[in-house]
Amino acid sequence: MSTEHQRYSLENQTAAIAEYAERRGFAIVDTYADAGKSGLTLKGRDGLKQLLADVVTGQHTYSAVLVLDVSRWGRFQDTDQSAHYEFLCRNSGVAVLYCAEPFENDGSIVSTILKNMKRAMASEFSRELSFKVARAHRQQALLGFSQGGVLQYGVRRLLVNKDREPLFLLKSGERKALSSDRILLVPGPPNEISVVQRIFDMFVNQKKSMSRIANSLNQEGLPSTNGRVWNHRRVKAVLSNELMIGYYVYNRRSYLLKTRPKRNPPEQWTRARVMDAIVDLRLFDKAQRELRFKRGYGYERPHMVKCLQRLFKEKKKLTVSIINACPYTPAAQAYAAHFGSLKAAYAVVGYKQCSAGPKADRHYSDEELLECLRRLQKAYGYVTVAHINADHELPRYQAFLDRFGTMRTAYSLAGLPGTNSELISAGLLRATLRREKDQQRSSGLRRGSTKKGRRS
Template identity: 65%
Template sequence: MTNVTTELRVPAAQYIRMSTEHQRYSLENQIPAIAEYAETRGFAIVQTYSDAGKSGLSLKGREGLKQLLGDVVTGRRSYSAVLVLDVSRWGRFQDADQSAHYEFLCRDAGVAVEYCGEPFENDGSMVSSIVKNLKRVMAGEFSRELSAKVSRAQKQQASLGFKQGGQMPYGTRRMLVSKDREPRFLLGPGEQKGLDTDRVVFVPGPGEEIGIVRRIFRMFVDQRRSMSSIAKKLNEEGVPSTDGWRWTLGRVRTVLKSELMIGYYVFNRTTGRLRGPSRPNPPNLWVRTRVMEPIVDSRQFAKAQREMGYKRGYGYAKSDMVKGLRRLLREKKKLSSDIIDVCTYTPCARSYGERFGGLRAAYAIVGYECRWRPGPRRRFSDEELLDGIRRLHTAFGHVTIALINADPDLPRAFVFMRRFGTMTRAYGLAGFPTTKAEACSAARKRASPRLREGLRYEPSRPRSERTR
């Protein structure tokens, strides 16, 4: 009799999702609730789709829901119903019609959607339609209210000098303190506080890093070096950047722009709530708090900010940029991005590219013909690319985009991203950890001994010398 009853049950799939908002929505609690509903309503669960630790604000990153919708629309399924705990598990979309659209796709393909924990029947009646829409709006409003509360709390904590996420600039460290601001210990890369009552504050880094920071400002302000030439100089000398990695233009820019160098923590520069695009906030909304002793003089920092605005190229008139480039051509008899970057009276090569639509266009204006021609490009197989990642990992103990770009036997990193989707996926296919916690832990174990031993990198070869 039991076998007959089981065979007569309607095959169904269950969709479960948990963010981090409350224990009552844990996957362990959703599964038995849905199982009880299926038992009483005559469903047999034949497949499970899950999104653990995923926000319901958008479809991005929710592979379980994407697979469910794909299976339903394409007909690759063996069930005729989808069981969900409640409307909010389907999603907390800010547009209530988005959740309704996904449910419509299921119904249009002949798959019913059942909400196991709701007090109404999803039977298409007027009452259920009104209640469902109200629930969808309430689910979205919950996220909006929660986002506003979190934002207020973060700004209040930032005004007290407590770090609220984000990157740690070179030359600084994170100190874990108690609720009474009693110092506990320095946090290493990837380490986080363990108690809700603890806080994290910025403190100056070791003396050798502070010396490098001051040197960067001197090279940029006094010697009028470009940021790319500063990065090149530090790499040639074997000076390790954050976590022992190589210096890049972006890392130098971060040091020059961070107000932590003059002792101020600035928060709320941008707003990107509810998974929306990030947009800059006006300065009157920034939270600026003095948190530590300055590393560089405030007047030198101000000069660096003015110079950065000038060096971007938009502080120059186009006629002045052309005049400077002609003068440089007369002096050097040739032009290249490296020659332009080290010149003290022209903006950087990137500025010329942005203002004139490429360096070749800028060269043409001053009458210089670039004779470089790309050679035949080698076609790498997937396994050759992954073997290259493994080879770099064996040689350096870690793999970064900078190491890939500097290797003469490998293509640029964008080739890996175009081939595998993301560098994280490429690392995973090569057999390395891809989660943030695993990567940070591995980087911490590798970086510390290397820094103690005085890590030295060989400078990258010029692009013209690389194998193509």
């Protein structure tokens, strides 16, 4: 179902099909609809999928499928795709009738030519619309208006009307209500701006790695965007984003026609000055040079080995978190870059990683591994790599990667959060539970201290 024209509203389609059925003597027994879904791909078209499944498997005995017009199968860029779905219905003995087309779908040469033309027209309509929308987005970005995307730390969204008069700041998850309104990006609260400036100072002047910066911020209890913990990727996002010097950059990637994102060359980017700089331009330029240099390669291997041997002697074991938390060793990523992998670096200093547990050598079936993920989900409310590695009845998470390719695939097969939105929701849940647990722990310590004072 499409919503770009009133003609294609769900109510209008239903009325037109009902009128056609009454005129031709059909009784409508089932209705399949994909309200508000894109017709560019089959993804998300549950109604169409169910229709094809019912027809092909014969679970429902229909004499005909009534479709408003040829474009309702979808505006696929491959016109054979919609033709294939019509063929599946006909091949199962179910006729396909178009209610609003000026021709009969009787298999004649005329109807075949007209259907192919209609499919090509539907495909071209989507292609032209996609390019028009993309061009409009670039023009709006050039005027300084935000075109969506992940909100950067240290930045807020200001809603303005068509005359650029400020209305109010939008909170996380809020959207504009009027199409004439626009969104500007403005500097965030002073505490976040101070953290951003500290990140640049630690990276450029103090020569700290991004992982070590993240650890320092987490130890101080400073949350990242939406209360999440800092990590290497989020620190890098702050260091590399031109919003820190006041410029909004758009069209780094293209997402035309629901295809895979494509990186655009810099000459196609749209850059506009939207706010005052948060950090000094020279400091930002130094950070970009450091990022391009890949600082880890500046270390000498003998010095890295000596530091790792010292750390192994102190801690009796080595992990990524232990290395990144150590003040005198390079980051774990630097060791992986120099030695090819952390396992190779561990071997140089004589450390052998522990096995995955008492059942590390056992062969697990796919279903056994997925059932273990469901068990962890039931026990903790969410599943992380730390949960998997800490469970003595499971192999380490590398076994899941070897079997399923990615942890996201494993989560999806187990019925756990797997899409981006679901993973974000799960991450927010983890952060909430962690804060509640910390609050309970601190509250318990205060009560224990009070009781001890009363006894004395």
